[in-house]
Amino acid sequence: MQIAAVPARRTYRWLLAIPFVWQAALAPAINDVAWTPFGLPFPMVWQMVGVVLSSVVIALVFRLDRAQGIEDEEAAFIAATSAVQATEGTQ
DSSP states (O other), rough: OOOOOOOOOOGGGGGGGHHHHHIISSHHHHTOOOOOOGOOHHHHHHHHHHHHHHHHHHHHHHHHHHHHHHHHHHHHHHHHHHHHHHHHHHO
C-alpha cells in the first residue's frame, strides 16, 4: 500500500517564524530600551506581548490548516500507516 505522494503547498505556515523572530532575533535590540510601560521593564512587556502574538499566530495557522482540509489529510495518513503497520505485524 502506498501513501499519497505530494502534499499541498502551505506557504502560510511561514507565519510560524514570526514568534521566533520576535523572541530570539529582536530581543537583543530591545534590551536597551529604557521606557517602562505600566511600571514594568520594557523587555518584560516585550516578552508578554510575544506570548500573546505567538498564540494568535498559532491560532491563525490552525484555522488556515483546517480550511485547507488538513484534518482529512491527517486521518487518511493515520489510516494508511496503521494498515501498513498491521500488515507488517502479521508477517
